[in-house]
Every structure is written in structure tokens, then in C-alpha cells.
Amino acid sequence: SAPDDIYSMITNADLKFPSIKDADGNEVELSEGRYIQFMENRDRRVRRDAFETLYGTYNKQRNTLATCLMSSVKKDIFLSRARHYPTSRAFYLDDNNIPEAVYDQLIEVVHEHNPLVHRYMRLRKEALGFGDLHMYDIYTPIVKGVDIKVPFEEAKKTVAVGMAPLGPDYVKALADGMDGGWIDVPENQGKTTGAYCASVYPGPPFVLLNYNDSLDDMFTLAHEMGHAMHGWYSFKHQPHIYSGHRIFLAEVASTLNECLLLDHLIKKATDKTTRLYLLNHYLEQFRGTVFRQTMFAEFEQIIHAKVEGGEALGADALSAIYHDLNVAYYGPEMTVDAPIDLEWGRIPHFYMPFYVYQYATGFSAAVALSQQILKEGAPAVKRYINFLSSGESKYPIDTLKDAGVDMTSPEPVRMALEVFRNTLAEMENLLER
Known part of the structure; x- marks a missing residue:
């Protein structure tokens, strides 16, 4: 360490x-x-x-940070070779029995759909009225004049209604948890920031929020309660040894709740501005979780492969690799400013080898499952509840297969990115009106 x-x-x-x-x-x-x-x-x-x-x-600190990262990569390579794995990636993916094809397919399918991000960047540039778009313009809100306040009691009701496609049993357990002392809601002096869910067998889950009545806070409530319900179902149906769940699955349950809530809010949105805001929220989730995390995963793969091949990588080499990836992912509409080339130096997840790809696969699986639930109804819901109840009784890939998503195939990621395409098209059409 x-x-x-x-x-x-x-x-x-x-x-x-x-x-x-x-x-x-x-x-x-x-x-x-x-x-x-x-x-x-x-x-x-x-x-x-x-x-x-x-x-x-x-x-x-660029040279010191490069030395730290390269020391970590060399550690990964030593551990994999000591255990007779062909590559460090093979070693770390084997911990969850994940085929390497899952990693490769994620990058390949995202590459196929990178032109959609380029299109989104063009939309962002035009909506903001800029002649050129820079890396410091990515987080600027496209939609102006939206400040939706959602008090916590209203948020609880809205989240419960949004989860209606999951059936009355899920909604009742969710509502009982939100009303039953599972959540530490407000900000307090000395309280840690952020939002977390801790599930400790066999007791009820515990959710920490810092709720401030914003729309994003309501999405955070839905997200963390997704984690909580995952733990609650696993505890009900599995013995202690199988009651947990690996990170490959953990973000599926939380993100699916956000997808269902977003679908509900978009359907009931009565004005163009709110609808645009929600659509942009979804696009930003895709950009940050699927495209950006896949770019991180590709960076990890490249630098490990180069060092395994005998290359020495210093700060300049790392920055050049990172620059080229940003150009490929963001496209010709984005000016890839030189300072962003050093972003590899501020990503702590690079010290958790071959970890970040799971954010992209988890988000894609959640989108695919949410589409099945909304279109198929009861059969998809039954599979999903069984997924929540499975804990670690099977390997993550097999648990997701039972739920209806085969991550050894490129189709779930492809399906998720088609949702991105459709969302982008709807936003483009609304902005043209």
C-alpha cells in the first residue's frame, strides 16, 4: 500500500x-x-x-505523482507474475471471475459510440453560445433558471412513486425503511460530508445523507436507498457468508433506482425547461459514468501493458497518453487544454487497479435492466427482485445473467448507449423549438 x-x-x-x-x-x-x-x-x-x-x-508535483503511480503499476505486475497470471489485468479481474472480454468489449462499444459524445459536446457549445468549448466548460449547466426545491418529505413520496414499476412489495419495504429510522437526513456540525449506505448483517441498512432540498439530493436519496434495498433483500434471503455483494453488482441496484426516478420525473414534467434539465442530468450521468470511467479504464490498461512490455513511463509520457484519450473521447468540438493532461495525477482510483470499469458496466447493466422492467413488467421485475436477493451466492456475471443482462456480451452496453442516443436526440429537438 x-x-x-x-x-x-x-x-x-x-x-x-x-x-x-x-x-x-x-x-x-x-x-x-x-x-x-x-x-x-x-x-x-x-x-x-x-x-x-x-x-x-x-x-x-508531476514527477513525484508519476513515480507514485508507476510504483503502484509495478506492484500490480509483480503480484500478477508471482501468481503466474499472464497480465496484471487478468489477475485483478479473476478476483470476481470476470472474463477479460468484458473489459475489452466495454472499451470497444464505447469507442463505437464516442461520436455521440462529440455530438453532445457540439450541443453543449451551441447551447452555451461559445465559439469554442474548453475542458473547464464541461460542468457548466446548459439549462438556465432551474432551481427545483424538494423538501425531504416530498422527496420520500416522489421516490416511492418512482419505484412503482418494481411492484408493491418493493415500494412498501422502501417506504417503511425511509420512515423507519434507516436514514440520518440533515447536515450537522461534525457530520461527514457526502452520502453513504452501510449494510451490516443481519440488521437494517443505515443511510447517511446531507439533505438540502435540491433535486440532486432527491436523486441521491433514490440512489442510496437502492443500495439499502439491495442489502435488505440479500439479508432476508442469504446466510451471512453470502449476504454481501461485490462492487461489480453494487452500483446496479442504486443506479437502477435513479433511472426509474428519472423516467417518472420526465414523464410528469409539464414545462420545457424542467424536461431539458432532467434530460441533461441523464446525459451527464452517461458522460461521467460510462464514457469518462471507460476512458479511465482504457488509460489503466494502456499504462499497465506498456510497463509489462518493458517501457518506462514518466510524467510526460503519462500526460501524452491521457491527452490523446481526451481528444478521442471528446472529439473535435472540444479544446483539450494542456492542464487536463495532468488529471491522471488526481484520480485516487488508479491506485485500485482495474476497478473503475465496474462503474461503467454497472451503470450500463442498470440502464438495461430498467428498460426491461419498464417494457416487460412483471417477468423482468421478478428477475430483478431475485437479483437483489442473490447476494454473493453466485459470481457477479452469473447473478446478472439470471436477472436478464449478459455482460459477457456487448449488447447491454450497446443498449444503454442507445438510450443515451435517444436522450440526446430528444434534447436536441427540444432546444431547436
């Missing part, structure tokens, strides 16, 4: 970010926590300053 520990100390303790001026001209200290807030600011100067300042700070 030494490379990871050193990386954590550098990025969490040693890196000090300068201050930048906010939209009102006030000096505000930049931090990783504030970075996304700055990147969502409507003032382009603020976004550019935050972007250049953050990566300028990482640039000062």
Missing part, C-alpha cells in the same frame, strides 16, 4: 492550493472540495482560473 499511502499524503496533506477571485471579485481559497462549485460557475473567467490553478498546483 506504500504508493497509495504516499499519494494520499501528497494530495490530501502536502498540496496547498492558492486563492482565486470568485465572480464578485472576492479572494477564495481553492480546494478539491470547492473545485466543482467553481467549475459550475456561470462566469467563464472563474472556471478558467480554477481549472488552471488546480492543475498548476498538481504540475509542481
Whole structure:
């Protein structure tokens, strides 16, 4: 764990970010926590300053960060060779009995659909009215004037209604959990940030939120309750030894809840602006979870293969690989600014080898399952409830096959990206009206 520990100390303790001026001209200290807030600011100067300042700070440690990452990669290679695996990727995927073809197919299918991201970037550029689009424009909201407030009691009811396609038994258990003390709801002094679900056999799950009445907070509630219900069903139907679930499956249940909630909200949206906001929310989920995480997975694969082949990779080589991937994934509409080439230095998941691809496969499986549930009804719901109840009684690939999604085939990812295509087309049509 030494490379990871050193990386954590550098990025969490040693890196000090300068201050930048906010939209009102006030000096505000930049931090990783504030970075996304700055990147969502409507003032382009603020976004550019935050972007250049953050990566300028990482640039000062680029050689140390490269050495940390390469030490981690060499550790992965040593462990795989000591256990007689052909590659480090084969070693780490075998832990969950995942065929390497799953990894390859994910990258291949996403490559096939990268032109959709290029199209989305063109839409973003036109909607924002920019002559050119930069990496610091990615998080800027396309839809203006939307500030939907959802009090927690209303959010509980909306989430429950949104889960109606999963049947009355699921909805009742979900509602009972939301009303039954499973959730620590508000922000409090000394309370950790973010949102989490902890499921400890045999008791009820525990969900931590920091709820602030936003639409995103309601999606977070649906997401975390998806994790909670996964644990609840597994605990009911499996002995302790099989009651957990691997990360390959963990994000399926949570993301499926978000998909169903989004479908419900889009269907009941009565005005164009709200509908556009929801469609863009979905597109951003795809961009961030399928395309971006697959790009990370491809970066991991490339650097491990190069080092396994005897190459030495320093900061410049890592940045060149990362730059080329950004160009390929974002396309000609995006100006791939030089500072983003160092983003590999701020991704902690690269110290969890061959892990991030599971975010993309999990999201794709969730979208595919949600489409089956909405179109087939009861048969798909029965398969899905059995999936939630299976825990670790089978390998993840087999559990998903039983639910109706075969991740050894490229079709689930392809189906999910067709949903992305249709969502993008609907947003394009609405913006043209």
C-alpha cells in the first residue's frame, strides 16, 4: 500500500492550493472540495482560473505523482507474475471471475459510440453560445433558471412513486425503511460530508445523507436507498457468508433506482425547461459514468501493458497518453487544454487497479435492466427482485445473467448507449423549438 499511502499524503496533506477571485471579485481559497462549485460557475473567467490553478498546483508535483503511480503499476505486475497470471489485468479481474472480454468489449462499444459524445459536446457549445468549448466548460449547466426545491418529505413520496414499476412489495419495504429510522437526513456540525449506505448483517441498512432540498439530493436519496434495498433483500434471503455483494453488482441496484426516478420525473414534467434539465442530468450521468470511467479504464490498461512490455513511463509520457484519450473521447468540438493532461495525477482510483470499469458496466447493466422492467413488467421485475436477493451466492456475471443482462456480451452496453442516443436526440429537438 506504500504508493497509495504516499499519494494520499501528497494530495490530501502536502498540496496547498492558492486563492482565486470568485465572480464578485472576492479572494477564495481553492480546494478539491470547492473545485466543482467553481467549475459550475456561470462566469467563464472563474472556471478558467480554477481549472488552471488546480492543475498548476498538481504540475509542481508531476514527477513525484508519476513515480507514485508507476510504483503502484509495478506492484500490480509483480503480484500478477508471482501468481503466474499472464497480465496484471487478468489477475485483478479473476478476483470476481470476470472474463477479460468484458473489459475489452466495454472499451470497444464505447469507442463505437464516442461520436455521440462529440455530438453532445457540439450541443453543449451551441447551447452555451461559445465559439469554442474548453475542458473547464464541461460542468457548466446548459439549462438556465432551474432551481427545483424538494423538501425531504416530498422527496420520500416522489421516490416511492418512482419505484412503482418494481411492484408493491418493493415500494412498501422502501417506504417503511425511509420512515423507519434507516436514514440520518440533515447536515450537522461534525457530520461527514457526502452520502453513504452501510449494510451490516443481519440488521437494517443505515443511510447517511446531507439533505438540502435540491433535486440532486432527491436523486441521491433514490440512489442510496437502492443500495439499502439491495442489502435488505440479500439479508432476508442469504446466510451471512453470502449476504454481501461485490462492487461489480453494487452500483446496479442504486443506479437502477435513479433511472426509474428519472423516467417518472420526465414523464410528469409539464414545462420545457424542467424536461431539458432532467434530460441533461441523464446525459451527464452517461458522460461521467460510462464514457469518462471507460476512458479511465482504457488509460489503466494502456499504462499497465506498456510497463509489462518493458517501457518506462514518466510524467510526460503519462500526460501524452491521457491527452490523446481526451481528444478521442471528446472529439473535435472540444479544446483539450494542456492542464487536463495532468488529471491522471488526481484520480485516487488508479491506485485500485482495474476497478473503475465496474462503474461503467454497472451503470450500463442498470440502464438495461430498467428498460426491461419498464417494457416487460412483471417477468423482468421478478428477475430483478431475485437479483437483489442473490447476494454473493453466485459470481457477479452469473447473478446478472439470471436477472436478464449478459455482460459477457456487448449488447447491454450497446443498449444503454442507445438510450443515451435517444436522450440526446430528444434534447436536441427540444432546444431547436
